[in-house]
Amino acid sequence: MNMYWKIHVTLLGAICASLTLTQCQQPSDGGRLSEVTRENPHINSLGMKFVPIPGTHILMCTTETRVAEFQAAGFTYNPPWYPQGGNHPAVNIQWSEAKNWCAWLSKKEGRTYRLPTEQEWNAATGPFSYTWGDNWPPAYKAGNFAGQEWRTAPAVDLQQMKELWKSKVGGQWSLIKDYHDYQLYTAEVSSGQVDGLGLHHLSGNVWEWCESQVLKGGSWVDGDREVLKSRYAASRPLYDFDNGFRCVLVK
Numbered sequence: 001m002n003m004y005w006k007i008h009v010t011l012l013g014a015i016c017a018s019l020t021l022t023q024c025q026q027p028s029d030g031g032r033l034s035e036v037t038r039e040n041p042h043i044n045s046l047g048m049k050f051v052p053i054p055g056t057h058i059l060m061c062t063t064e065t066r067v068a069e070f071q072a073a074g075f076t077y078n079p080p081w082y083p084q085g086g087n088h089p090a091v092n093i094q095w096s097e098a099k100n101w102c103a104w105l106s107k108k109e110g111r112t113y114r115l116p117t118e119q120e121w122n123a124a125t126g127p128f129s130y131t132w133g134d135n136w137p138p139a140y141k142a143g144n145f146a147g148q149e150w151r152t153a154p155a156v157d158l159q160q161m162k163e164l165w166k167s168k169v170g171g172q173w174s175l176i177k178d179y180h181d182y183q184l185y186t187a188e189v190s191s192g193q194v195d196g197l198g199l200h201h202l203s204g205n206v207w208e209w210c211e212s213q214v215l216k217g218g219s220w221v222d223g224d225r226e227v228l229k230s231r232y233a234a235s236r237p238l239y240d241f242d243n244g245f246r247c248v249l250v251k
């Protein structure tokens with residue numbers, strides 16, 4: 001080997017050694033997920049953002065699953081009777097559909113997506129009675145619930161909601177006194193304030209399925225102070241038109 005090639009082989013070896021070292025120092029895929037923070041969330045192939053939940057081994061999506069994300073799987077979306085856009089939360093979702101959607105995304109990305117366990121969902125809500133603290137009514141802009149915005153809703157919409165409640169639940173539909181969130185039906189999933197972990201609409205907007213087939217968080221239909229407590233779990237849907245889900249990514 002002449003001097004020219006000797007120099008190049010030596011240089012190439014040094015570069016390869018350097019590359020190998022660099023690769024060895026790079027965290028594994030799982031390692032990168034473990035380094036995700038609220039400020040530096042993991043963003044998946046659909047543009048969904050995931051943040052860590054203290055005390056768990058999962059990253060939680062910062063938003064409820066959007067209509068457009070649900071449809072990206074090729075699943076048929078059954079729209080509700082009220083107006084929605086692609087950035088609104090998917091509703092009319094059965095537990096098995098939510099599970100199948102997570103399985104589709106897991107296969108697509110080669111990662112493990114699933115619904116949160118009830119324990120993981122509770123860990124995300126924090127230590128207080130509600131996601132915003134212990135006070136009632138909810139803090140200003142705390143979420144999308146059944147508030148005083150309905151007092152000025154079109155008469156036909158208000159009447160429809162009252163009749164739906166009466167036929168499904170019985171009694172009078174309750175609106176939260178001294179709370180006004182300006183949103184009649186579902187709100188866009190990334191609208192409103194985020195909580196301390198970076199999550200939108202964990203409480204309210206749409207109910208969210210857990211692995212154990214309970215629903216958590218209440219929805220835009222709910223104004224009952226017990227139902228909106230973080231520990232409250234509904235064993236079956238009251239309506240289907242306010243049932244959605246939020247997925248988690250296993251680290």
Ligand SMILES: [Ca+2]
Nearest residue numbers: 144145181183
């Ligand atoms: Ca509302």
Ligand SMILES: [Ca+2]
Nearest residue numbers: 201202204206
């Ligand atoms: Ca919710």
